[in-house]
Amino acid sequence: MRIVIVVPVIFVCRVVVFAELGAEVVCISPYYNVNRKGVSDYLRADGITYTGRTIAVYVGGERIEMGVHEGRVKGVRVFFLHNALVFPKPYPDHSAHAQVRVLAAFGKAFLELLCQWHLIPSLVVTNDWFTGLIPAYARKGHFGASDSRAALAL
Numbered sequence: 393m394r395i396v397i398v399v400p401v402i403f404v405c406r407v408v409v410f411a412e413l414g415a416e417v418v419c420i421s422p423y424y425n426v427n428r429k430g431v432s433d434y435l436r437a438d439g440i441t442y443t444g445r446t447i448a449v450y451v452g453g454e455r456i457e458m459g460v461h462e463g464r465v466k467g468v469r470v471f472f473l474h475n476a477l478v479f480p481k482p483y484p485d486h487s488a489h490a491q492v493r494v495l496a497a498f499g500k501a502f503l504e505l506l507c508q509w510h511l512i513p514s515l516v517v518t519n520d521w522f523t524g525l526i527p528a529y530a531r532k533g534h535f536g537a538s539d540s541r542a543a544l545a546l
Contacts, residue, residue, distance in 0.1 A: 423472030
C-alpha cells in the first residue's frame with residue numbers, strides 16, 4: 393500500500409507510524425524559501441536535496457516552475473516543491489487573490505509530481521485548508537497534460 397500525504401508543513405513524526413506498519417509513505421510539501429525561524433536551505437540538514445528536476449504548472453495562464461527536492465526521513469520518502477516567489481515562507485501575508493494562486497499552483501504541482509515520478513497512491517491524505525483544491529483537481533483532471541493525467545487514475 394502506498395499512502396501519499398500532502399501537508400503545508402511536514403511533521404514526519406506524525407506519519408512515521410504508517411511506515412512502521414509496513415506501508416510505503418510519501419509526504420509532499422512546499423519548500424518555503426525561509427522557514428518559520430527565517431532560515432533558508434533548512435532541508436539540507438536532513439539530507440533532502442534538489443533532484444535537478446522541475447515541475448511546471450499553469451495558473452491563470454502563468455507558467456510556474458517548482459524545483460523538486462527529495463529525501464528520506466525515518467523511513468518516509470519526502471518531496472518538497474520549491475519556488476521562492478510562490479512559497480516565500482509559511483503562512484505569508486498574501487492577498488486573497490495571491491493566496492488562491494498559491495493553492496492552485498501547489499495543488500497542480502502535487503498531482504503533476506505524482507504523475508511524473510509514477511507515484512500512484514492507494515490513498516491520498518490531504519491536511520489543512522492549504523491542500524483543499526487537490527481532490528477537486530484530481531477528480532476533474534485540472535492539472536498537467538493529458539498524458540500525465542492518464543497516469544494518475546484517482
